[in-house]
Amino acid sequence: MRSQIFHKFGAALLLLTLLIVPFVMSYFGKTFWLDIFTRLIILSIAASSLSLLLSVAGLASFGHAAYIGLGAYAVGIPVYFETYGGNDFLAGYNGWWHLLLAVSVCALFALVTGAISLRTRGVHFIMITMAFSQMIFYLLVSLEEFGGDDGLSVDLRSEFALLDTVVLDIEEPWIFYLLCYVLLLLVLFVISRITHSHFGRVLNAARQNEQRVRALGVNPYGYRLFAFVLAGVIAGLSGVLYANYAYFVSPGMVEWTRSGELMFMIILGGVTSLFGPLIGATCFVLLEYFLSRWTIFWHLPFGLLLLGVVLFGRGGIVGLLTRRRRGELEP
Amino acid sequence: MSVLQTNNLTKRFGGVVATDAVSLSLEQGKVHALIGPNGAGKTTFIAQLAGQLMPDAGQILLNAKDITKLSEPERVRAGLTRTFQISSLFSDFSVLENVAFSVQARTGHSYRFWSKVASNARLNATAADLLELLGLSEKSQEKAAALSHGEQRQLEIAMALATEPKVLMLDEPMAGMGSEETQRLIELLGKLKSETTLLLVEHDMDAVFALADDLSVLVNGALIASGPAAEVRTHPEVISAYLDSGT
Numbered sequence: 001m002r003s004q005i006f007h008k009f010g011a012a013l014l015l016l017t018l019l020i021v022p023f024v025m026s027y028f029g030k031t032f033w034l035d036i037f038t039r040l041i042i043l044s045i046a047a048s049s050l051s052l053l054l055s056v057a058g059l060a061s062f063g064h065a066a067y068i069g070l071g072a073y074a075v076g077i078p079v080y081f082e083t084y085g086g087n088d089f090l091a092g093y094n095g096w097w098h099l100l101l102a103v104s105v106c107a108l109f110a111l112v113t114g115a116i117s118l119r120t121r122g123v124h125f126i127m128i129t130m131a132f133s134q135m136i137f138y139l140l141v142s143l144e145e146f147g148g149d150d151g152l153s154v155d156l157r158s159e160f161a162l163l164d165t166v167v168l169d170i171e172e173p174w175i176f177y178l179l180c181y182v183l184l185l186l187v188l189f190v191i192s193r194i195t196h197s198h199f200g201r202v203l204n205a206a207r208q209n210e211q212r213v214r215a216l217g218v219n220p221y222g223y224r225l226f227a228f229v230l231a232g233v234i235a236g237l238s239g240v241l242y243a244n245y246a247y248f249v250s251p252g253m254v255e256w257t258r259s260g261e262l263m264f265m266i267i268l269g270g271v272t273s274l275f276g277p278l279i280g281a282t283c284f285v286l287l288e289y290f291l292s293r294w295t296i297f298w299h300l301p302f303g304l305l306l307l308g309v310v311l312f313g314r315g316g317i318v319g320l321l322t323r324r325r326r327g328e329l330e331p
Numbered sequence: 332m333s334v335l336q337t338n339n340l341t342k343r344f345g346g347v348v349a350t351d352a353v354s355l356s357l358e359q360g361k362v363h364a365l366i367g368p369n370g371a372g373k374t375t376f377i378a379q380l381a382g383q384l385m386p387d388a389g390q391i392l393l394n395a396k397d398i399t400k401l402s403e404p405e406r407v408r409a410g411l412t413r414t415f416q417i418s419s420l421f422s423d424f425s426v427l428e429n430v431a432f433s434v435q436a437r438t439g440h441s442y443r444f445w446s447k448v449a450s451n452a453r454l455n456a457t458a459a460d461l462l463e464l465l466g467l468s469e470k471s472q473e474k475a476a477a478l479s480h481g482e483q484r485q486l487e488i489a490m491a492l493a494t495e496p497k498v499l500m501l502d503e504p505m506a507g508m509g510s511e512e513t514q515r516l517i518e519l520l521g522k523l524k525s526e527t528t529l530l531l532v533e534h535d536m537d538a539v540f541a542l543a544d545d546l547s548v549l550v551n552g553a554l555i556a557s558g559p560a561a562e563v564r565t566h567p568e569v570i571s572a573y574l575d576s577g578t
């Protein structure tokens with residue numbers, strides 16, 4: 001109970017910090033912090049969507065970056081056509097159009113690859129989801145028109161208009177940040193509801209003991225597939241944001257190491273908590289930033305740290321904090 | 332009337348014939364005990380009826396309908412449920428949640444994404460009734476993993492009952508229970524049999540003779556006797572085969 005209150009308090013504090021710090025920093029002229037925090041929020045959305053699979057359903061999908069890439073190209077390609085001409089059907093700066101494209105492409109890709117991957121278990125599942133994301137990687141590399149290896153720059157951010165009036169001018173960095181922030185809250189809320197729903201309980205039960213779920217008359221396959229599609233769509237959404245954030249899309253976003261980083265964020269933050277991925281992404285982005293300023297060999301200490309958390313801090317950072325807290329409170 | 336029937340059911344594991352052309356019939360509303368020494372193939376037989384293992388040959392009929400090709404969940408929804416010899420629980424769930432999920436599994440699909448399932452009064456009430464029946468009410472908020480071995484056996488049965496089976500297959504339900512728990516379970520199973528046909532695999536002979544209407548004996552995968560309990564228990568081959576193996 002105490003650890004739960006501590007947990008809620010900590011989460012509220014973190015959310016508040018994320019809301020205030022970038023603006024305070026900008027006020028003092030350090031505008032790049034807004035940039036770092038925007039990236040952090042977008043990655044949190046992607047990591048949270050993966051945690052629905054990894055933490056709730058126990059499905060170690062190793063290809064989640066593919067959806068970020070697909071979502072990003074759903075912005076990059078229409079913007080490219082709008083700027084340079086070529087395909088009038090896809091072309092457009094319209095953000096709603098980008099979202100529609102991203103959601104439908106990601107849902108379709110998740111449905112097809114999930115239907116196949118979810119027939120496998122364990123290491124096979126990890127490998128096959130990774131293989132599918134590599135397919136997307138090589139597909140994007142082969143698209144010469146869209147820059148191949150080098151990717152595409154996105155000249156203008158998506159335009160969110162209603163009745164020809166721009167309702168959200170996301171070229172304005174702080175508006176864009178607030179949009180990402182609100183979307184993160186929304187995603188966390190949706191994931192929390194789903195986790196505690198009838199549906200979420202099936203996923204949870206099947207993670208613990210699939211044999212028994214089947215022996216009680218439920219085939220987890222359809223539920224897992226639905227979760228797989230949902231997680232893919234949310235990650236696609238983060239891809240739309242990422243393309244807008246970076247003014248750039250490239251196959252590099254889909255590299256398997258990116259999928260691995262998302263997993264690390266979840267494990268780093270702690271798999272038992274809704275806010276684990278957010279905490280993990282925060283630490284990940286900040287560590288990356290500070291370590292890379294300190295030494296160009298930052299990957300080494302970074303890797304060691306991750307290893308340490310995985311080996312010794314079961315339950316990730318949330319686990320470490322709540323455990324210590326409990327230790328302090330109980331005589 | 333025969334509710335569940337097998338015709339020449341056969342299963343091999345490499346050279347081992349774990350189920351050797353077994354033809355067995357469960358009568359509506361009766362307790363059918365299946366006994367046999369360790370490694371006789373009792374669990375393997377149940378696993379084929381439940382659909383976890385596919386037989387190499389033979390047929391399974393539920394209410395005269397061939398279910399040999401049905402998947403495991405489909406069979407449960409058709410009214411055929413099993414329990415496990417080694418308790419198969421959801422260890423992170425509370426005791427109540429274990430049963431509430433089992434009730435949920437019976438009551439239609441779970442594509443419901445918004446309402447909080449933990450506070451679903453209907454699921455919880457049904458689950459609480461079942462826990463009461465198995466004498467686990469006081470433990471309902473504990474994690475399943477924290478239960479004693481005997482309590483886990485009770486929970487195992489509560490979960491199976493939650494599916495409201497027409498035929499319930501119990502794989503050594505009493506194993507590891509105290510004598511008091513065993514007594515209560517014998518009483519409970521006795522009451523159940525008016526609605527539920529039971530296949531009881533059990534080494535506890537007192538329980539078997541207290542409950543069984545019919546009795547089958549499995550040795551090396553093959554049935555050596557099957558019929559009314561009173562007759563089979565006096566069968567000389569049964570006495571020698573069964574007692575010789577030291578069970």
Ligand SMILES: Nc1ncnc2c1ncn2[C@@H]1O[C@H](COP(=O)(O)OP(=O)(O)OP(=O)(O)O)[C@@H](O)[C@H]1O
Binds near residue numbers: 349368370372376
């Ligand atoms: N998956 C398997 N692969 C290979 N052999 C198996 C497998 N499962 C069971 N067996 C073998 O089949 C035979 C029957 O085993 P089974 O577990 O059905 O016996 P049982 O009657 O339930 O025994 P017990 O009373 O010990 O529970 C044994 O010889 C066992 O070694």
Ligand SMILES: [Mg+2]
Binds near residue numbers: 416
């Ligand atoms: Mg057995």
